Amino acid sequence: MPRSVSANRQVPLHTRISEQLREQVLLGEFAPGDQLPSEHQLMELFGVSRITVRRAIANLVNQGLAETQQGKGVFVKEQRKVFYRLSNPMVFLEEDMARQGVSCGIENLVLEKMTAPSKVCQTLQLDPTTADVYFQKKLFLLDGDPVAIDITYTIAEVVPLGNELASRMTFPLLEQWGVPIERIETTLECTHADPPVADYLNIALGSPILVYRYVAYTLNNRPVVCGESLSRGDRLCYSVVLTKNHS
Amino acid sequence: MPRSVSANRQVPLHTRISEQLREQVLLGEFAPGDQLPSEHQLMELFGVSRITVRRAIANLVNQGLAETQQGKGVFVKEQRKVFYRLSNPMVFLEEDMARQGVSCGIENLVLEKMTAPSKVCQTLQLDPTTADVYFQKKLFLLDGDPVAIDITYTIAEVVPLGNELASRMTFPLLEQWGVPIERIETTLECTHADPPVADYLNIALGSPILVYRYVAYTLNNRPVVCGESLSRGDRLCYSVVLTKNHS
DNA sequence: AAGTGGTCTAGACCACTGA
DNA sequence: CAGTGGTCTAGACCACTTC
Numbered sequence: 001m002p003r004s005v006s007a008n009r010q011v012p013l014h015t016r017i018s019e020q021l022r023e024q025v026l027l028g029e030f031a032p033g034d035q036l037p038s039e040h041q042l043m044e045l046f047g048v049s050r051i052t053v054r055r056a057i058a059n060l061v062n063q064g065l066a067e068t069q070q071g072k073g074v075f076v077k078e079q080r081k082v083f084y085r086l087s088n089p090m091v092f093l094e095e096d097m098a099r100q101g102v103s104c105g106i107e108n109l110v111l112e113k114m115t116a117p118s119k120v121c122q123t124l125q126l127d128p129t130t131a132d133v134y135f136q137k138k139l140f141l142l143d144g145d146p147v148a149i150d151i152t153y154t155i156a157e158v159v160p161l162g163n164e165l166a167s168r169m170t171f172p173l174l175e176q177w178g179v180p181i182e183r184i185e186t187t188l189e190c191t192h193a194d195p196p197v198a199d200y201l202n203i204a205l206g207s208p209i210l211v212y213r214y215v216a217y218t219l220n221n222r223p224v225v226c227g228e229s230l231s232r233g234d235r236l237c238y239s240v241v242l243t244k245n246h247s
Numbered sequence: 248m249p250r251s252v253s254a255n256r257q258v259p260l261h262t263r264i265s266e267q268l269r270e271q272v273l274l275g276e277f278a279p280g281d282q283l284p285s286e287h288q289l290m291e292l293f294g295v296s297r298i299t300v301r302r303a304i305a306n307l308v309n310q311g312l313a314e315t316q317q318g319k320g321v322f323v324k325e326q327r328k329v330f331y332r333l334s335n336p337m338v339f340l341e342e343d344m345a346r347q348g349v350s351c352g353i354e355n356l357v358l359e360k361m362t363a364p365s366k367v368c369q370t371l372q373l374d375p376t377t378a379d380v381y382f383q384k385k386l387f388l389l390d391g392d393p394v395a396i397d398i399t400y401t402i403a404e405v406v407p408l409g410n411e412l413a414s415r416m417t418f419p420l421l422e423q424w425g426v427p428i429e430r431i432e433t434t435l436e437c438t439h440a441d442p443p444v445a446d447y448l449n450i451a452l453g454s455p456i457l458v459y460r461y462v463a464y465t466l467n468n469r470p471v472v473c474g475e476s477l478s479r480g481d482r483l484c485y486s487v488v489l490t491k492n493h494s
Numbered sequence: 495a496a497g498t499g500g501t502c503t504a505g506a507c508c509a510c511t512g513a
Numbered sequence: 514c515a516g517t518g519g520t521c522t523a524g525a526c527c528a529c530t531t532c
Binding site: 015019059062063064081083086087088089180181182183184185186187188189190191192193194195205206208209210233234237238239240241242243244245 | 266311328330336428429431432434436437438440452455456481486489490
Binding site for chain 2: 497498499500
């Protein structure tokens with residue numbers, strides 16, 4: 001017998017079904033990691049066609065509540081968010097993550113000295129003809145999964161040993177090299193995974209992505225590093241402490 | 248004749264089609280606001296069924312590149328993001344928005360004095376039996392559209408005139424009332440619109456949402472306000488300046 | 495009335511998983 | 514092998530917009 005998804009004829013069937021499943025998930029009838037009924041079972045349960053069931057499941061996936069695995073089934077998604085603390089100076093990241101019960105790592109993808117692209121020249125206030133920067137692309141791993149891709153441009157002049165950038169975090173290295181970071185201008189926004197990002201982070205096209213952009217300044221308002229971090233919206237979030245700015 | 252979506256048999260048809268359309272959008276062949284070919288036209292153009300075309304369009308919508316309007320068509324989405332500057336003290340918001348070319352407003356939804364819910368008691372370090380707070384729910388409008396919903400709990404003790412909260416921004420009011428905000432602890436994360444939020448912000452279920460949570464402290468580390476802002480990921484982003492923390 | 499997107503059906507075939 | 518989800522088809526009806 002079809003279950004009671006009859007109320008409110010104005011709301012589409014697939015929505016009524018996904019809403020009912022959503023309720024059950026939120027009430028704990030299905031725990032994180034649990035398998036939901038199969039498409040076939042849901043078809044019988046609600047007395048609807050497969051396409052409608054699939055649409056309902058798509059709604060849940062779209063709301064970040066479920067994920068599908070071909071050949072296996074649909075599962076309630078587990079919440080595994082970790083806070084990335086934005087501060088200056090940067091805290092020692094590994095410790096911060098360990099405190100949250102996850103291991104972290106960096107996988108270097110690209111590290112090369114190059115002449116700065118024009119956009120980078122602008123933000124770093126460089127002379128386009130002579131400006132060299134280190135360009136680095138790296139993955140940030142949590143418990144082995146890639147959760148963020150980071151792209152950084154560092155003015156070559158302040159980097160004594162380029163290779164060290166490959167294995168260490170950028171900001172602590174700069175401090176160590178006698179380049180104190182006085183100010184970091186940052187922005188945070190929400191976008192969607194495009195094909196390369198989806199590929200790197202091993203997620204579906206269009207998955208929500210948190211974008212963190214930054215320009216870091218040393219003494220005398222001189223910019224030395226800029227870049228951006230694209231992270232999985234379902235795995236990372238940011239925390240900031242705003243202290244009183246006596247101006 | 249079908250167009251060349253033949254390459255790479257491993258990639259689903261709907262993805263090849265949406266990727267091709269995506270390319271055209273990014274190359275500017277379709278400008279923001281332009282109407283894309285109708286489903287019927289795309290069916291003929293690519294020689295595929297309607298369901299596949301619809302799936303391709305859904306991919307674009309899911310990537311934030313297009314939006315559909317029933318009875319009208321599919322249109323390339325316009326980028327209309329505005330920065331919300333996080334600072335302490337809060338800058339005068341209207342001016343900040345005007346500088347970005349948008350008008351802003353507040354629509355008060357709920358404002359009432361109540362005993363604090365237990366979670367709020369915890370974050371505001373209140374005595375659960377006697378603690379009164381002002382609970383406020385308001386919409387933040389940009390160019391007339393609701394783009395964020397804000398929920399705030401303010402310790403009643405520091406509020407001389409509750410009604411003023413309805414029409415003014417909370418933080419400047421507190422300063423004016425002699426409650427200086429020394430520190431604000433914030434977090435930013437990405438989620439999806441659930442039914443009430445989707446309804447308030449007039450967006451589809453599951454649309455990306457930026458969540459900004461905060462606890463504000465006055466002198467002596469005493470928390471006085473906490474709350475959260477849920478904003479449309481496609482309309483708002485945040486900017487923060489991190490100054491050197493000499494600890 | 496004609497054209498648009500939104501919902502829903504029944505049914506076919508494929509790819510992946512695990513016993 | 515049976516069961517799962519992934520892709521794709523053809524076709525029907527509806528709701529909304531524009532003329």
